[in-house]
Amino acid sequence: xxxxxxxxxxxxxxxxxxxxxxxxxxxxxxxxxxxxxxxxxxxxxxxxxxxxxxxxxxxxxxxxxxxxxxxxxxxxxxxxxxxxxxxxxxxxxxxxxxxxxxxxxxxxxxxxxxxxxxxxxxxxxxxxxxxxxxxxxxxxxxxxxxxxxxxxxxxxxxxxxxxxxxxxxxxxxxxxxxxxxxxxxxxxxxxxxxxxxxxxxxxxxxxxxxxxxxxxxxxxxxxxxxxxxxxxxxxxxxxxxxxxxxxxxxxxxxxxxxxxxxxxxxxxxxxxxxxxxxxxxxxxxxxxxxxxxxxxxxxxxxxxx
Numbered sequence: 001x002x003x004x005x006x007x008x009x010x011x012x013x014x015x016x017x018x019x020x021x022x023x024x025x026x027x028x029x030x031x032x033x034x035x036x037x038x039x040x041x042x043x044x045x046x047x048x049x050x051x052x053x054x055x056x057x058x059x060x061x062x063x064x065x066x067x068x069x070x071x072x073x074x075x076x077x078x079x080x081x082x083x084x085x086x087x088x089x090x091x092x093x094x095x096x097x098x099x100x101x102x103x104x105x106x107x108x109x110x111x112x113x114x115x116x117x118x119x120x121x122x123x124x125x126x127x128x129x130x131x132x133x134x135x136x137x138x139x140x141x142x143x144x145x146x147x148x149x150x151x152x153x154x155x156x157x158x159x160x161x162x163x164x165x166x167x168x169x170x171x172x173x174x175x176x177x178x179x180x181x182x183x184x185x186x187x188x189x190x191x192x193x194x195x196x197x198x199x200x201x202x203x204x205x206x207x208x209x210x211x212x213x214x215x216x217x218x219x220x221x222x223x224x225x226x227x228x229x230x231x232x233x234x235x236x237x238x239x240x241x242x243x244x245x246x247x248x249x250x251x252x253x254x255x256x257x258x259x260x261x262x263x264x265x266x267x268x269x270x271x272x273x274x275x276x277x278x279x280x281x282x283x284x285x286x287x288x289x290x291x292x293x294x295x296x297x298x299x300x301x302x303x304x305x
Contacts, residue, residue, distance in 0.1 A: 001175050002304045003202040005034075007187035007195060008209065009218025014238040015208040017271060017281060019186035020044035021293045022300075023145045024282035029182035031143070032171040033150040034164045034198040036136070041186045044280050047141030047148045055151065055166065057135030057159040058115040061108040067127035068105045074119035074128060075106055082112035083119060111156050135159060138167050140174070147174050161193030168197070190218075191225050199226060203304050205233045206262070211246035216253065223259060233259060234303075236296065240264040263296045265289055 006022070008015045019041060023031050033041040061082070063074070075083040086107050108119070110133065120128040135158070138151035149171040151163050168185070175183050187198040199205050205226045209219040219235065226233040235254050240247040247264065254261045266289065274284035281290050 001172075001180060001183065002204070003172075003183040003185065004204045004206065004300065004304070005185040005187045005198050005202045006206045006208060007198065007222060008189050008207060009191065009220075009222040010214055011038075011189040013189075013208045013210045013215065014265075014271070015189075016040055016044070016186055017275070018206070018208055018236065018238075018293065019184060020280040021282045021290070022184050022297055023143075024280040025294060025297045026145075026182050026184060028180050029146055029184050030171045030175045030178070030180050031146065031148040032167055032183060032185045033148070034167065034185055034194060035188040036151045036153045036160050036163045036167070036194060037188065039150055039152060041148075042141075042150060043275070043278055045143040045145060045148060046278065047139070047143045047150065049139045049141045051140040053138050054134050055136040055138050055153070055163050056132045057157055057162070058133060059130035060110045060113045060115055060133045061117070061119050061128050062131045063106055063108055064127045064129070065105055067125060069125060069127075070105050071124065072106065073122050073124060074108075077118050077122045079118075080112050080114050080116075082109050082114070083107070084109055133157075136163060138163065138170070140170065146180075147171075147178070149174065160188075161197040164188075164194045164197035191221050195222070195225065196229075199229060199231055202231060204300060205231045206300070207233060207235045208238055209235060209250060210238050211240050211243035211250060213246070216246065216250050219250065220253070223257065232303075234262045234300075235259055236262055237264045239267040241266045262299055263292055265292050 006015045006019045033039045083106050136153040141148045149167045151167050153160055171183050188194040207219055207222050209215045237247050237250055251261055268289050270285050274281045
């Protein structure tokens with residue numbers, strides 16, 4: 001079983017288009033959408049959710065309003081300003097509470113709480129506890145191309161790396177159970193925790209970049225990251241013909257740094273048409289771009305045998 005992750009240093013380079021195309025081309029595989037903050041692979045693959053699970057993020061502090069004396073010691077030590085005096089800053093109804101005892105008590109705002117537990121250890125009467133925080137959901141789905149594992153992190157929630165690790169683990173379990181040959185991963189943009197969780201332990205990282213200064217800069221940052229983790233890395237330049245000079249600079253950088261450039265995909269409005277019609281480019285067209293992506297996929301298959 002081989003794991004292939006498609007990532008980009010920045011958003012909008014076309015990595016999900018490439019991932020969707022690979023999903024259509026690869027046989028005997030499982031797909032994973034690890035861009036849990038802004039997942040969009042489902043727009044092309046139309047998954048039918050078979051199982052849904054809650055994702056528990058970092059526990060958040062909760063004040064027992066019946067025990068709280070309103071001393072305010074917790075608010076003094078909270079460096080995130082997550083603990084507020086309801087009487088001073090909010091009306092009871094604005095905070096969504098019905099208990100009149102809240103007038104002189106404190107409340108921990110869950111969006112601001114970082115779960116550090118300092119308030120819990122500081123409270124002189126132990127009125128603060130940590131409770132599980134439902135931070136999102138993850139799903140096991142079926143598509144016309146096979147099984148897909150994906151997730152949705154809640155608004156302003158954290159622990160995206162933990163959620164990515166969870167769905168990758170589930171995809172690996174499915175692949176082993178069903179004896180699949182590939183796990184194809186649509187990774188998140190950037191170089192943060194979810195990206196690190198996406199590339200750890202994979203066989204190939206494929207970076208999709210574009211011929212712009214920001215595209216090259218962010219590609220170089222991702223290459224530094226994959227080198228740190230010792231992962232075999234390849235590059236595709238998408239829409240290369242929009243800026244030939246910049247594309248040549250990226251190609252030269254790859255040569256100097258021993259990064260294999262797998263292909264250069266030209267700009268074509270047909271990509272936008274396929275997205276609007278919610279189809280992979282392989283399904284929508286058999287033209288030049290589809291052929292280029294097919295060639296890239298054949299190279300990848302040979303590289304990981």
